[in-house]
Amino acid sequence: MAGKIPEHFIQEVLARVDLVELIDARVPLKRSGGNFIARCPFHNEKSPSFSVSRDKQFYHCFGCGASGNAIGFLMEYDRLSFREAMETLADTAGLKIPEEPRPGKPDTPRPEPTADLYAVLDWAARCYQTQLKTHPEAARAVEYLKGRGVTGEIAQRYRLGYAPPGYRVLPQDFPLDTLKAAGLVTVKEGGTAYDWFRDRVVFPIRDRRGRVVGFGGRVLGDGVPKYLNSPETATFKKSHEVYGLYELLNAVRKPEFVLVVEGYMDVIALAQFGIPNAVATLGTATSGDHINLLFRYAGELVFCFDGDTAGRNAAWKALEASLPALRDGRQLRFLILPEQHDPDSLVREEGTEAFLARIKNAKPFSHYFFERLTQGLNLTAMAGNTGDQAGLINQAKPLIKQMPSGELREMMQKRLMELAGQTPLESPRNSAKLVGTRRGGGKRGPPSLLRLCLALLLQNPQLAAAIAAPTRQHLIQTGKGGRLAAQILGLLDQHPGLTPGAILEYFRDSQDARTVAALLGFDTQVSPEKIPEVFADTLLKLEKQLKAQRYDELQSKPLTVLSSEEREELLTLLGEIK
Incomplete structure (x- = not known):
């Protein structure tokens, strides 16, 4: 596991990268006054409401509220993790990420730099591609691929290759230790080295950035195992990667759904039939890491498994792995294929439209969940079989409990009680709706003095000095807002000259991150030349307001209970607010 990226390096990268150039390379921007605008890349709109400030190094959409700095933009637009976004920005800035040692392991030697391994793996992919075109024994691989209907265009898109038979066929352009670290060569106890992939069609596995991280190989002939993946390496973790995600995102910018299948050839066959939304797990059960990864790119996952016992068991394991990630707004569906079919064979038999219809009609999560748990149970009221009802509750409750709080979890609990013949309790959420609890509505009122003050300060950090x-x-004694004000002022004291985008980064993992982002994106409706004057006036009004509140607090108490200091404070406040 990589160490933590030092905060000073994060700030250095943000200082070197221009947010306008970064976004303009992905979303064309137009100058509008002192800022740049575009139609928002995060929601559909007709008129541009997405604004980028070069001075503040901050973007904000006045339509959907999306906002952030360069790191946040890459995480949202390119769907990268924080570390991946930092790697991309560091590359752009020509910097190499230093790392703080992990707690308790200050002397642990660092592994071989993975940047070198990516270069080796890309070299290997090119070698395998060349072998598919030129090796004397590649005809068998070509025949296999043509037999599966793979075209040259698809083979090129997925960088398919061929590993010839023989112990050491890969060119020995790199040291043995490097090839071993990349998972391309293995060494027996006696010291004999041989290629990991031999006499196999090779499928490069790429990460979200298009880098080759490992390979899968399908044997030609009757060898075993039929499918073989790269061993676990510094770049390749089976539980973290899926096959075909990079190709999917290249074909579909914002997929409505991701179809999760079991095999490489299923992904390729579906792509060839005009269904590029498929990815495959890599010979391992679907993990929570897989689920969270895929939900970054689509709000709906459709699990497509064979109709045999193994396929149904795999579907249920995928459901269990998904439960902690099923917050509101995310959906799962399940497509169990007819027996004797996999996606490859079925799409060839039925065609694209029929297969898409199957995807559209896949069973929703709740349907599949209760269908599976109620198999063999008699839950009718006439049966009076409380044993079956209790058994259902005992099986379902621990699973539902793994889901995040929200409407979906409440719905599942309610459905469980209905199936078990019990009356569900009214949820607090629904009760609130019944009594007419109202959220929002009407025109936005004027901002509070504290909100306006903090928004102006965050958007114009130089004001702190005044x-x-x-x-x-x-200011820092103003309730919860005062706590945040103290943090902001303390930060600006330590790091004068921070841009608003850089300030946001300091709050990324804090409880105030969303509040700070909202304040940075808040429209103060103050013209630039008026900002110092309005800020000073707002501070003055806020100070008077706080003094009046303190006066009211003291004045409401009998004089006999006030200390001498409080009586003196009361007299002072009386003179100041009158």
């Missing part, structure tokens, strides 16, 4: 000490003291 806050006098007594005013600062009043």
